Amino acid sequence: DTGVSQNPRHKITKRGQNVTFRCDPISEHNRLYWYRQTLGQGPEFLTYFQNEAQLEKSRLLSDRFSAERPKGSFSTLEIQRTEQGDSAMYLCASSIRQTNEKLFFGSGTQLSVL
């Protein structure tokens, strides 16, 4: 399978715990994006990387959220001290930086904070 891979598919955690999600992009893609989506809403931008550099972060991304892409390949998104409001689908997408760049999404990680 050469698509975008996300792990885990589902995560249930208690409020206050830390969680980490992993995304493996399509291998030749140099850009990697993280989005959050709640029911009835479109995907909301969190951050993106070009190779290993984190180029932009949403103002919505609080200090509890951190993302890394250490070798320009896979990425991790960590949420510290989770809150119930963090419950959402966390989507990763990858692309190649080019004219008419297109995003390809992974299956997402569904986070439930109890």
Add this chain to the structure above:
Amino acid sequence: RKEVEQDPGPFNVPEGATVAFNCTYSNSASQSFFWYRQDCRKEPKLLMSVYSSGNEDGRFTAQLNRASQYISLLIRDSKLSDSATYLCVSNTGNQFYFGTGTSLTVIP
């Protein structure tokens, strides 16, 4: 103001009907545009790019009007399998902005 705005619907149409979705974008510097399809509890999947000249892919036609900052998607001869949420997307070159999506249900 949201970067991309869509009518959330829902649109409930009979099989065989033609249905049109519209969306507007606020950033005149947006460079490219897309329609994505999202099934319930699944990830968005690229349906088609949108060009000023208009483009067609089978029963689907997309159109971009840069002067009005308006994007449309037309689905002809709707099938039951077209039932999904359709997301309008603009790309400024640094970020992709998604609308809230328009829900379509095709009824037998």
